[in-house]
Amino acid sequence: MELIINNLSKTYSNGVKALNGVSLEISKGMFGLLGPNGAGKSSLMRTIATLQEADQGTVTLGEIDVLKQKDTVRKMLGYLPQEFGVYPKVSAEVLLNHLAVLKGISHKNERKEIVQALLHKTNLYEHRKKNLGGYSGGMKQRFGIAQALLANPSLIIVDEPTAGLDPAERNRFYNLLSELGEQAVVILSTHIVDDVKELCTDMAIINSGQVLYKGNPKEAITQLEGKVYRKTIAKDELQGYKQEYRVIAERFLLGKPIIHILSDIHPQNGFESIPTDLEDVYFSHIFGNLSTLAN
Template sequence: MKLVIKNLTKTYKNGVKAIDDLSIEIGTGMFGLLGPNGAGKSSLMRTIATLQSPDSGSIMFGDIDVLNDNMSLRKVLGYLPQSFGVYPKMSAEDLLDYFATLKGISNSSERKAIVKEVLEITNLYEVRRKHVAGYSGGMKQRFGIAQLLLNNPKLIIVDEPTAGLDPAERHRFLNVLREVGTNCTVIFSTHIVEDVKELCNEMAILNGGKILNHTTPQEATKKIEGAIWKKTISRDDLEANEKMFDILSSNYNQDNTLNIRVHSVEKPSDDFIAATPQLDDVYFIALKQDEPALV
């Protein structure tokens, strides 16, 4: 099933235009929505999930008119918000059984089977009797995936799911998400470029409520081959280089020197060497090109 969004707009009462005439089509598989904090990612996720209404535009998921038939979408939707909320003092097993009841699974043996299945998928079966409130951050996120899988969703939305996770928990979480995202549409919203590179077969960069680039990670990096350059400079030379070159990013070496990366069709100067394009470069290029021109 394909998600088709056309001319979606949302302006809040404080005047902030969170979604700006946005149109995009998203098919089956893992889709990465990449953008900085405040780009409009959560606003778009909440609108698709029917938690808020846009000012104008349309959303279709297969033959479901999302904005005019919220309940049909919710029956096939799995949603993990950025903050999943406060957990009561209940075991994962009991809490999932409760959620399954809320989702209309009235048969107790059927509930038991689906709860066991989602606990196994998310690698939480061995800790199923522990209180979810005592879970680590990564375990809580995996529990969030478990609860959204209870209704066998066709559309899954996860909003900034790896923020705050340590590297091991992040890796486990991404593995679970990768496994569940093979046969449905998964929209993965994040500001972490590495997550998209590892997980998604298609992506879009969002800023200011607008889609800046809709592509694949492979196509995006291929497009800038031969146009990324790097050199090592001292920390004291950074300001001078910033005036001469449009620096995409910089990072420190162990000796306190800096590696800088520049996007240019031609070699910026003799002391630069060609660099292999990275998805980070694509992201920073898109954001720089979206910056308002200086008058």
């Protein structure tokens, strides 16, 4: 089953154009949607999840018209939004059981088996009697995935799922998402490049409501290989370098800026060639005017 998004646009009442002609084809597996905050990722996810209307465009999941057959889509959808609230004085087991009823799993014994299986799958079974208000951030995220997996969804959307998680929780989350991608279309919306690098075989970069890149992360890295250079500079030199070079990233080390630039040829002037990673690809499209470089 394939999710096909064609020319999707959305402008809010305040005039903000959140989506501007977005077109994507997403197959079964893990698909990464990268972009900075405010890029339009959450707007796209909410539209696909039938939580808001689009101004124009189409979205299909197999033979299903997502924008028109909303009830059908919701039966096949697992959704973990960026802001996921829980009832703090209810246990994980009780709330998951209640959500299973709302998903249409009406047979008591079947529902019990599904709830227990999901609690085991998300490593929450030992904490199933504990009120959700006492859960850590990572545990709440895993509960969010558990509820998203009720009714065995064909389409799973997770929006900024690892923000705020410690490294151990993040790794557990990676493993769980990887398993899900074997059986469903899983869209991982994030601004954390490593999430996509670790998990996804296909990805898109979005900014200002437009798709800037669509392809395989490894192939994207290969396309930039040999074109990324690094140099440590003085603080007062930064603006001058930005005027002279395509600066795609800057960070500080021991109080001095380190810049990464894009160039088809070695720029000399103290720059050193460095191995390309997905973060360079991301910043190249967001800040480095990569389309100009490619031409």
